[in-house]
Structure formats: C-alpha cells, structure tokens
C-alpha cells in the first residue's frame with residue numbers, strides 16, 4: 001500500500017511540470033502572451049521588516065564605517081559631518097555631503113528629523129537626487145496659509161516634500177521637530193536623444209508613507225528663485241544638503257532600478273517593435289526546439305502552436321495540422337498524455353483558448369475530439385492510517 005501511494009505522489013510531481021496554456025497572443029507590441037509561462041520570473045529580493053531589501057546599497061547603517069565607505073565632502077575630501085548614536089548629523093558650514101557612487105534611476109529610502117532648538121530655525125536641508133534635483137527637508141509641521149508679504153520662507157514650493165521651487169507636496173504630513181520622518185523616493189532622470197529632450201524625468205515621493213509627489217515630471221534642475229534647464233547627465237551623486245542646520249539622518253539605502261526606456265519589449269515607454277520582433281523570433285525557435293524533443297503528440301501540439309504564435313510560419317503550420325491528426329487519434333484511443341487527468345484538462349484549456357482567440361474554428365477536429373473526451377477520475381486521496 002505504501003508503495004502505491006509513493007507512486008501516486010510521483011505522478012503528481014511530474015504533472016505539476018506541465019505548462020499551462022496562456023492568454024492573448026503576442027503581437028507587434030507584445031513579445032509575450034498574457035500569462036505566458038515562458039516569460040522570465042522576476043529576480044527574488046529578500047525583504048525583512050525594518051531591514052533594507054537584500055539588493056539595496058546601504059549608504060548609512062548607523063556606523064562611522066558606512067560614512068567613510070559611501071560619503072565625502074566636495075572634491076572627494078572626508079566629510080566633517082559627525083556620527084553619533086547611530087545618526088549622521090550635518091555639521092553646519094562644513095558643506096554638503098555626496099555619495100562616492102553615482103546614481104540615475106533609483107529607489108531611495110532615507111530618514112531625517114529637524115532639530116528641536118529654535119536657534120537653528122526650520123532645519124533646512126535637502127535630498128538632492130543626481131546632485132541636481134532637491135526634495136526639500138524643512139520643518140513644515142506648523143505651516144499656516146498666509147498671503148503676508150512678510151512671510152519670506154516656507155512658501156509652498158519650498159516646504160518639506162516639495163520638489164524645491166517646482167512643485168509643492170500634494171499634502172503636508174510633516175511631523176514636529178525632533179520626530180523621525182521618512183522619504184521613500186522613486187526617481188527617473190531626464191532622457192536625451194542628442195539635443196532633444198525625450199523625457200523630462202520624474203520623481204515620486206512618499207513622505208511618512210503618504211504620497212506627496214506623484215510621478216511629477218521634473219521641470220529642470222532645482223534652485224533658488226530660478227528655473228533651470230535639465231542637465232545632460234543621466235546620473236550623479238546623491239547629495240545631502242548643508243543649509244546651516246544640524247539635521248540628523250539615519251537608515252539610508254538606495255536601489256538601482258532599470259530605466260523605463262531600457263525595456264524595449266514589454267509595451268513600455270521605450271518599446272521598439274524591432275526588438276519585439278527579434279525576441280518573438282528567438283522564442284519561436286526555442287518553442288520549436290521543445291516541439292522537436294517532445295515524445296507525446298499533446299506536448300508537441302502545444303509547443304508547435306506556441307512557436308507559431310510567437311512567429312507565424314507556414315512550415316510550422318503544416319506540422320501543426322499533422323500533429324492535430326495524431327492528437328485526435330490519441331484522444332480517441334485515450335492514449336499517452338491524454339490518459340492523465342491533469343494533462344488532459346490542461347490540453348482542453350489550451351484548445352479552448354485557441355478557439356477563443358480565433359486561431360482554430362469551433363468545429364475543428366481537435367476541438368470536437370477534446371469535447372468528446374471525459375477526464376479520467378480523480379485519484380483517491382491516500383488514507384493517512386496506511387502511511
């Protein structure tokens with residue numbers, strides 16, 4: 001009895017490897033079908049509460065070593081900012097700090113607080129992406145609307161969460177001085193094609209978990225009282241601003257992310273039909289290689305169709321027609337893959353998808369044959385007392 005159960009389990013394992021049919025087919029703008037089982041899986045990232053993601057570059061972890069490794073003052077000199085109690089603190093007048101590495105498209109997490117002591121004013125600092133685009137840091141916890149001409153600072157486009165001088169935050173979730181705050185930022189630099197600006201770049205900012213910049217198209221590099229053009233660079237150092245206030249930082253990490261224009265095959269901004277066609281050609285070839293190795297007509301039929309859908313080819317269609325006849329015969333004889341319940345059902349879904357997508361007619365021989373085929377009964381569940 002034990003032996004029988006083990007064999008049944010092994011059968012399930014092999015069935016799990018059968019590919020499922022996918023949805024709407026590739027086309028000129030899409031290399032992949034919807035739910036395409038051949039599409040590569042995303043890279044795994046390990047994420048633990050309170051920890052940087054496993055693929056993040058940790059720029060400050062509370063230790064002086066992480067400052068030495070990642071940060072410098074202007075000209076590459078060591079910074080005079082200090083590390084105390086796990087905080088990286090601006091030394092007013094010593095100059096801004098910058099990362100030794102340069103970043104373009106990125107996701108940044110950073111925590112900061114403004115000083116409690118009024119002596120230091122509003123705790124001005126800033127996160128300057130690529131060294132050009134400042135997301136303002138300031139105590140904006142007690143901002144009141146005012147039309148007073150004597151209110152020289154804390155203007156809307158200079159508050160915490162603002163793209164400095166360009167766009168105020170959508171709302172103002174700033175906490176009081178002395179309380180930790182967080183920015184989670186997604187940044188894309190401008191894209192140039194020679195002298196033509198293809199895309200101005202954008203920034204999304206979550207401020208204490210609340211979205212305050214929603215994919216904001218950048219207007220140019222930021223600055224005081226002026227509008228500036230975009231830089232031509234596509235990357236630069238991350239700068240933390242010294243604006244004369246001892247603002248502390250902690251938990252700083254950054255992840256490089258792909259440019260939205262680097263993806264030329266997934267229907268995004270950088271879509272190139274030539275790249276889509278090239279990938280479809282490669283995938284068609286791979287599916288054909290699987291078809292050539294397939295021993296069972298059912299798998300061969302699926303692989304040939306897969307190849308044809310990636311890239312229609314008359315010779316492949318000739319093989320599909322022949323293979324269809326083999327499948328009809330095997331179905332009628334209840335042979336091979338068609339004797340396995342899960343495989344039969346997967347094949348049924350695949351054929352139905354071909355009909356739904358208009359690749360074959362409702363009265364095609366394979367459709368009639370599969371409709372006339374009952375699935376074998378489910379195997380009995382093992383009796384635990386026998387294990």
Ligand code: MG
Nearest residue numbers: 124125126137
């Ligand atoms: Mg500032």
